[in-house]
Every structure is written in C-alpha cells, then in structure tokens.
Amino acid sequence: MAHTVIDSHFELDSSWVTVMCRATRFHITVSYKDIQRSRFATEYSEMVAKIMEDDYEEDHDELCEWIVDQCLTYFQESTVNVPKEITFEEFYHPPTHHLKLLVSGSSLYPKATRDRGTMDAFHLMIPSGDLPPFSEVPRSKASDLRIISDTKWDDYMSEIPQKAIISDGTSKFFKPADDKKQLLREVDMHLRIRDAGLQDKIRVAHLHSIVVSNDAKMTIGLLFDLIPSTGDSLYSHKESASALEYHARWKQQITAIVEQLHSHNLVWGDVHPGNIVIDTSFDAWVVDFGGGSIVEFVPRKVAGTKDGDWQGVRKIFNEWILGKEKSRINGIAVFGEIPIKDKNMELLAAYLQSHPRFGSFLVDAMGLGKTFILSIHASTSWPGMWTIEEGTNRMVDTGGFVGTWQYHRWETGV
Numbered sequence: 001m002a003h004t005v006i007d008s009h010f011e012l013d014s015s016w017v018t019v020m021c022r023a024t025r026f027h028i029t030v031s032y033k034d035i036q037r038s039r040f041a042t043e044y045s046e047m048v049a050k051i052m053e054d055d056y057e058e059d060h061d062e063l064c065e066w067i068v069d070q071c072l073t074y075f076q077e078s079t080v081n082v083p084k085e086i087t088f089e090e091f092y093h094p095p096t097h098h099l100k101l102l103v104s105g106s107s108l109y110p111k112a113t114r115d116r117g118t119m120d121a122f123h124l125m126i127p128s129g130d131l132p133p134f135s136e137v138p139r140s141k142a143s144d145l146r147i148i149s150d151t152k153w154d155d156y157m158s159e160i161p162q163k164a165i166i167s168d169g170t171s172k173f174f175k176p177a178d179d180k181k182q183l184l185r186e187v188d189m190h191l192r193i194r195d196a197g198l199q200d201k202i203r204v205a206h207l208h209s210i211v212v213s214n215d216a217k218m219t220i221g222l223l224f225d226l227i228p229s230t231g232d233s234l235y236s237h238k239e240s241a242s243a244l245e246y247h248a249r250w251k252q253q254i255t256a257i258v259e260q261l262h263s264h265n266l267v268w269g270d271v272h273p274g275n276i277v278i279d280t281s282f283d284a285w286v287v288d289f290g291g292g293s294i295v296e297f298v299p300r301k302v303a304g305t306k307d308g309d310w311q312g313v314r315k316i317f318n319e320w321i322l323g324k325e326k327s328r329i330n331g332i333a334v335f336g337e338i339p340i341k342d343k344n345m346e347l348l349a350a351y352l353q354s355h356p357r358f359g360s361f362l363v364d365a366m367g368l369g370k371t372f373i374l375s376i377h378a379s380t381s382w383p384g385m386w387t388i389e390e391g392t393n394r395m396v397d398t399g400g401f402v403g404t405w406q407y408h409r410w411e412t413g414v
C-alpha cells in the first residue's frame with residue numbers, strides 16, 4: 001500500500017505518525033504503556049532513543065516504518081470505496097481514522113481509538129491571515145479544483161497531487177504551501193516578474209492563483225500554468241543520449257532568462273537541475289522562486305545573490321550535466337559480481353521499487369573497483385510496484401510499459 005507520512009512526533013511515552021493513503025488520513029499512536037510487557041517495548045524504546053541522540057532522518061524513517069507497517073492491511077480494508085475523483089477540499093479535509101497500536105500474542109496490531117487531539121488537522125496549510133492580502137492574485141477555492149487519479153494504479157491519492165483540474169477543464173500545476181517563507185518569496189517574485197513586464201518574455205510559468213479552503217481561512221497552495229513536459233526536470237534529461245545535443249541550447253536559454261531576471265534585480269535563488277523544466281519542444285524553463293538552495297550547486301555564502309545564480313548555472317552546465325561530479329546512492333546492496341545487463345534483475349527491481357521517483361542514479365559496484373552508471377528514462381513518474389522484464393530493458397507495471405532502463409557508462413580500474 002503506497003502511503004505518505006505527512007507528520008510525526010516521537011517521545012518515549014507516546015509517539016504518533018499521520019499518514020495519507022488513498023485520500024484517507026490515518027493518525028496512529030503508539031504508547032509505551034500499551035506495549036510494555038512485550039518484545040516490542042524494547043524495539044520501540046531503542047528506536048526512540050536513537051532519534052533522541054542523533055536526530056538522523058533515517059532513524060525517523062525507521063520508526064515511522066515500524067509503526068506504519070503494522071497498519072497496511074487496515075489501510076487497505078478501510079479504503080476500498082474511495083472515489084477515483086475528488087476535490088482538493090476533500091483531499092485536504094479527508095476522512096480520518098485514529099488508531100493505536102496494541103499487542104496481541106506475538107504481533108502488533110492497530111485498533112480504532114478516539115481522537116486524542118494530538119493530530120494537527122491543518123498541517124500543510126497556512127492560515128490566510130498570516131499572509132499579506134496579495135490582492136493582485138486571484139483565489140481558487142479548493143472545492144472547485146478536481147484531482148483525477150490514474151485509475152490504473154491501485155494505490156492512488158496518497159501523495160499531494162501535482163495537478164489540479166480547474167472549472168474550465170484545463171490542468172494547472174499545484175504547488176503545496178508547505179513553507180510560509182517560500183510561499184511569500186514565490187508569490188512576491190511572480191508579481192515582480194509581471195510588474196517588470198517579463199511575464200511573456202521569459203519561460204517562467206504564469207502564476208494562476210492562490211488556492212484557499214472553502215471558507216478562505218486556510219491557504220493550501222499555488223496554481224501555475226502547466227509547463228507541457230514529459231519528464232519532470234533536467235534531472236530526467238541528464239543521461240539521455242538525445243539530451244547531449246541540447247546542452248548548449250539549454251545553457252543559452254537559461255542564461256538568457258537569468259540575465260533578464262537580473263536586469264530587473266530579480267534573483268532566481270534555488271538554482272539546481274530540479275528547478276529547470278524541459279518542455280515537450282525541448283525548451284528550458286525556470287521554476288521555483290521559493291528561495292533556499294542546495295550547497296552542491298550554490299555555495300551557502302552566495303545563496304540568494306546574482307553571483308549565486310551564476311555559480312549555480314555554471315555548476316549545472318559546465319560540470320554536472322557532463323557527469324564530472326559523482327554522486328552516490330547509499331544503501332545499494334553489494335553486488336555479488338559486476339552487474340551485467342540482464343543479471344541481478346531481482347536486486348535491481350527491488351531497489352527500484354523502493355525509489356519510485358528519480359531520473360538517474362549512480363550505482364557503485366562496491367569493493368570491485370569498478371563503477372558504472374545506470375540511468376532510468378521513464379515516460380511517466382509512477383508509484384508502487386513495477387518490474388523490469390526479464391531479458392529486456394523494458395520496465396512494466398500492472399498497466400503496461402512505462403519506460404526503458406539502460407546502462408550508460410562503464411568505468412574500470414577506478
């Protein structure tokens with residue numbers, strides 16, 4: 001069951017996680033006293049202790065998973081009748097199950113319980129009163145925005161949707177309001193871009209509206225015109241052979257956009273490949289004016305300055321896109337032998353199944369002194385289960401073909 005942890009809180013006495021699964025919310029509590037006379041008490045308290053000591057994200061994930069794993073059947077059974085089409089209002093105010101974990105024999109199981117008031121029902125929303133009026137920007141009501149899930153997937157509506165269908169039937173890009181500071185910068189920048197007369201001169205998606213709850217008290221996100229694109233961002237284009245001939249064009253296009261922005265004293269800010277979208281005509285767009293930055297692309301000292309933008313652009317097009325830097329995925333198992341096409345299928349498939357979204361990644365054949373890059377090109381992003389057909393480079397899921405995988409580079413003697 002695909003699900004998304006949207007909120008969590010850990011303490012030895014009692015911890016909880018809030019999960020979305022098929023447009024339904026589950027708030028699961030585990031209390032030490034409920035499990036204290038079982039082996040689960042030791043497992044639980046060790047995991048909490050690790051979180052308290054180091055506060056590593058992996059430790060949070062481990063405990064979330066430990067709690068959620070006990071509830072997957074419950075999720076499935078209580079979501080069989082979820083409609084395939086709902087509104088954003090329904091997604092943001094979903095039916096909620098309050099559960100607690102109890103021990104029965106040698107297992108943990110979830111039991112329905114009363115609402116103890118620990119859940120933040122307005123998580124992922126910003127009170128509209130905390131924001132400036134932004135009277136120049138139209139509002140869209142969440143109940144007028146439809147979410148259509150892909151019915152070929154069994155596990156749908158667990159993640160915040162990226163697309164909204166407005167009343168005239170067109171699709172818009174939805175960006176959730178998960179951070180007030182980012183939302184403020186984003187709206188402000190789009191207004192400045194408009195005021196500077198740049199709106200139709202540069203490839204930056206038009207800000208369509210601010211999405212609010214029905215009573216308008218909560219702001220839940222922003223709608224932008226949808227950039228017609230198949231892959232998500234430059235990340236999905238890095239390794240594709242056809243992308244090579246476009247490198248110079250994209251560099252030139254992004255440079256031109258940044259020059260235009262800078263000439264009006266507007267700084268892009270968070271320059272990295274994920275914030276460059278390639279459209280279906282292979283033109284490059286700039287997205288994400290939320291600020292912040294990734295140090296790999298924009299050094300912290302210059303973040304938010306024109307110089308920072310240029311350092312980021314150079315890093316992307318003079319180094320990153322040429323594959324000069326190396327990144328490493330932690331946690332890939334040691335391959336028993338150097339992977340050869342069509343071998344290690346199960347391991348590869350298992351690994352890929354746990355990483356439903358990415359454009360490309362590098363696998364290190366650890367200990368063998370050999371490195372190869374494996375990259376994935378999918379025609380769509382996809383949740384849940386899919387596999388690589390034995391003996392081919394085709395990826396399939398229950399709905400059929402989703403893309404191809406291929407080995408791209410083979411380096412020896414590293």
Ligand SMILES: Nc1ncnc2c1ncn2[C@@H]1O[C@H](COP(=O)(O)OP(=O)(O)O)[C@@H](O)[C@H]1O
Nearest residue numbers: 173205224225226227232233274275287288290
């Ligand atoms: N207007 C748009 N149309 C289509 N896809 C978009 C649009 N804006 C952003 N995206 C895609 O969604 C991703 C996330 O959007 P972004 O604005 O970067 O938000 P975040 O702050 O979550 O990084 C981008 O990397 C890009 O692939």
Ligand SMILES: [Mg+2]
Nearest residue numbers: 274275287288
């Ligand atoms: Mg981004």
